[in-house]
Amino acid sequence: MENQIARIESALNRFVPETNELYKTVTDAMRYSLLNGGKRVRAVLTLEFCKLCGGTEEMAMPFACAVEMIHAYSLIHDDLPCMDNDDMRRGKPSNHKVFGENYALLAGDGLLTKAFETALSAEAFRVAGVERAAKAASVLAACAGEFGMVGGQCIDLETENQAVSLDVLYAKDTGKTANLIMAACMMGCIAAGAEDKLVEAARNYALHIGLAFQIRDDILDVTGTAEELGKNIGIDAQNNRCTYVSLLGIEKAQQMVDTYTNTALEALAVFSGDTVFLRDFALQLANRTK
């Protein structure tokens, strides 16, 4: 897996190379957040699902990179003063602290656009075919958009400082977190030319590990340390944000993590290939401490 992550980093570096004077600041700002050593959870899932559906890593790489670009943009815009106003990210100053708000805004816009440029690049057309690339990019757009990730952010703002129902929390976490993981997993299957039934199963796995991931994140915001997580903690409480933890307490929230993880594992039954990695991955996310 270390080798796989190195290959993802190398591809990201290739899709967003350093540039000269005129464009230097915006590409530097894009690269600062994109190449900042994330866990590459989403990219790894794209590659794994492609492999599981009989495809190659090469076929899935542009889509794996595209989903990481969407993730990176969302973190940059999230951290801006008008949103979470967070000045730390992965143990380093957040994008706007280094490049200023204006370049951070543009770097986010640039990465969001680059995601589609990458998923619809000559390379993507060559390795996966134009039709699969179009379908993968279409799924990415739907999952990232106003009824996907952007919608989740909107629900987050709408319900700030409010106690909300579990239903609304579910919609928020699905939007903010699960949707992009869904895009990652589905695009892997699509890149391999998998039938709809498998794409749907990947979606189902992703939805549930996504929800589990977000709830685990909420738990770590209470129980974790800034050093270990590489970001400020206690942000949810500070922003009076209603989470599964604030609604149910830590213990019941962890029970939900485990329930969702089990549902995700069940979704893998339909695949005939080796799902050990994806099973372990789900279990690891459910119990991660950073």
Place this chain on the structure above:
Amino acid sequence: MENQIARIESALNRFVPETNELYKTVTDAMRYSLLNGGKRVRAVLTLEFCKLCGGTEEMAMPFACAVEMIHAYSLIHDDLPCMDNDDMRRGKPSNHKVFGENYALLAGDGLLTKAFETALSAEAFRVAGVERAAKAASVLAACAGEFGMVGGQCIDLETENQAVSLDVLYAKDTGKTANLIMAACMMGCIAAGAEDKLVEAARNYALHIGLAFQIRDDILDVTGTAEELGKNIGIDAQNNRCTYVSLLGIEKAQQMVDTYTNTALEALAVFSGDTVFLRDFALQLANRTK
């Protein structure tokens, strides 16, 4: 042309409909800027080039709408306090003045994403085919990204308060303004399945009317009135922005508008269809007063 604009408005309205509580604010904010009665210059060009290459309006409509979505997002993010800090747009309060900075940011992100969702929608796949949709969306991404429109914004920031060369000004205006018009014209041809030579001619026409459009815009920022233009004037001077007007004066700047317009007209020679509309359009842009 009035009917055509009405059909564009109707399609935009269909692609970004009103929604219920959870997503209401973000879709309202997206619709506020998207349906705010722009001149639809870009969408009209997409439809016209598609027609000129033997396609139908229906074939080009998703791409016409996509380019308007990119344009609308760029205006929202441009107006934000960390960018131009402009509180008027088309005679109405700018997006963040109505919805707040956070929703304006998300509405911009939502529209940028929606552009690709629309260009890669089931409707786009049906009317133009998956392959043409993929190629059109790929062009849109390249023209909107960090070496296109976002890049132009970056050059703008880099060179703020600086006297720059005509070359840099050319790169900035190409990025900020011409690129999206290029995407509009090229996507129209691609939707119709035109050969590369025609797509390239459309690109050339677009580049030069784009440059002419931007220089005319700079002239109007000095000579126009806020009432007529529906936005604040004198912004360039206020921001010490170097433009063709500040470098060459109004008269020579208008000469460049006319030169670029002629180059654009020459690019149309390769089309066998009726180019009267596109010729008039270019001439009208070159002499517009609002």
